[in-house]
Amino acid sequence: MSTKKCCLGIVAIYIVCAGCFVAKPASAQAYRLPAAAFHPFGRSIINEQHNLELISSACQVGFRYTGTKFQLTVSIPSWMHHNYLQYELDGVYQKRIRVDSALKEPIEITAPTAGAHTIWIYKATEAHTGAIILHAASAQDIQALQRPAAPLIEFIGNSITCGAAADASEVPCGAGPYHNQHNAYMAYGPRVARALGVNYIMSSVSGIGIYRNWNSDNPIMLQVYENTDFQVQSQHRWNFSTYTPQIVSIALGTNDFSDGDGKTPRKPFDSATYVLKYIQFIQLVKTKYPTAQIALLSSGMLHDKKREQLQNCLTTVKEKIDALYPSAKPVALHFFQPMYAKGCTGHPSVEDHEVLAKELIPFYRKLLSN
Template sequence: MAPRLRLFILSFIAFFLLGSCDAQSTIKADTLTAQQLKPYGRYLYNQQHNLELISSAVHFGISFTGETCALYVSLADASAHNYLQYELDGVYQKRLRVNGNSKAPIVITTTPGKHTIWIYKATEAHTGAIIIEKIAAEKITPLSVQKLPLIEFIGNSITCGAAADASEVPCGTGAYHDQHNAYMAYGPRVARALKTNFILSSVSGIGIYRTWNMDSPSMPQVYENADFQVGGQQKWDFTTYSPKIVSIALGTNDISKGDRVHPRKPFDTAVYEGNFVKFIQLVKTKYPKAQIALLSSPMVKGESGKMLENCLRSIKAKIDALYPKDKPVATFFFPPMDPRGCSGHPSVEDHAILAEQLNPFFKKLLKD
């Protein structure tokens, strides 16, 4: 064979093989659509069939092979930002900032091999939904949450994990949700320690009959709306989950002195107790078999703390009398805490302390 012909043939073969390799690299990543994911928490699918993550710490899992996983994420507001956070192979990693004007995927990089990732919404419902369009990785498959007992944690900013994490954005700077860390809040910590599932139904500043500085909204006004917003058009489907325990920690904001700008009446124990009893009755219509647990507030101290505890005892007595065949309402009173997070909130480290205090309480309820 002539040298020129041989060189041409070898060049053609090399070109063909290189072309085949390039083609393989472009189709290497598999894709999961939003509708193939199996989220846990409050979520919706929008008209584009994308997944909207709504509640604090709503989460989903995937497994894949390789070194990278690409999340195609967006926000309804191009000028906004939000946060996801993730656990890789059972180990918590970090928060991931989502910019509303970004077109590029968020790429998670790891070592070669097979991996599992659980993605969590780090922020609360009022920061807006985080929209998942698709996820691309090699041999990617969706994961289901294990079938375990479920605890629903209803509460305020403390339950959200708000203002807890100043590791990236210092306190007093940035937006309010820049210090949110729902994964590290006391509820998810308790759930992980006791091997249960969890959902967080929480709103910063909210109470049973008023907010921290205004007369409304209250949790009873927004609880049935999927996005916890007053006037929310989409109702939440309460048949989605059946919690074994519903934990309610509301009172910090009802008893608050306010912002000293808006008029504020003194804390009304009768209104607080009456609205709380009605709210528990509402919860019981959604989850007839759930054990109700009432938590006090580690942030409310002194005479205010005693008053709050007395109210919770009274509420327990009233509910137990109304539902004598149900499990009695359980109560837990936190020791006072000097919080180390932002704006008077518990820090990530403080949430670890709160969870340690709560673990025996919930462990006992789970056995009952």
């Protein structure tokens, strides 16, 4: 069997093929790292086939290697048609990569020059889009990287936090499935983290709210936060000891205020229920991260009366949480400037996320220094 055919078999039957690469001279050895040797950052699992499933938005893996060629053996669940990765090479963002269900060969990324390189691979889409399954990575002198030690921010939120509907540069708005315009790397949270030199994880679900969702009453974030993939019926519970964020940033409210699709019955916004459920959710978060600073963000997508009402609710939540936890750091609030978003279906575009991030950087910088 040729080397190429052997490698193709990895994707088809999920078997580690130890001889997939022809031996190289000692000065330029090729190595193949199985997924179990990776160091993922973000919500992920090692599945029964010993492959790595990237689950949460911007969940990432990094590698150091030499030469111009880097290969990543990857697949998606059988029920999916396609999904998206994106990558950063030598500290510079490159592009999204479409992963199709029919993919049979490893994804190959070519560096412009030989020598040493660093690459970080990110899941461009959110947890509800489905996992992206990594089987192996191959390159000369390859090493799996861990994220450098740094403070950590967890960004909890909805489609805005996901970077959903933000990037129509490749697929126009409205064309194909919802996740075609996802770009988690360019969302406000990762932008803030990169600007401040800190690590981040993203816990976000499109359409979700504090006491009701965009067009339904449940499941709300309180019901799914403890599940690895944010699915209410999930069998996988997330291990919260994996990370210890210094700041937990929560941006939930846009969908609670939504008028829905205009067809499904929807009651007027209930501020008392919103405040009650928000308090309950923060209490849940505090059971996971007792020492984390809680930061609450409003929504730049809301205007006029809705904007004012959300800000009043968040102020009440802060007052009640501060009273319940007098020895903890006070809850921090940030109220966004109103924005008329230019992305798909009223979402912030990639350029809008840059505006949001610039507004937020001083806020988080101050919290990190406390």
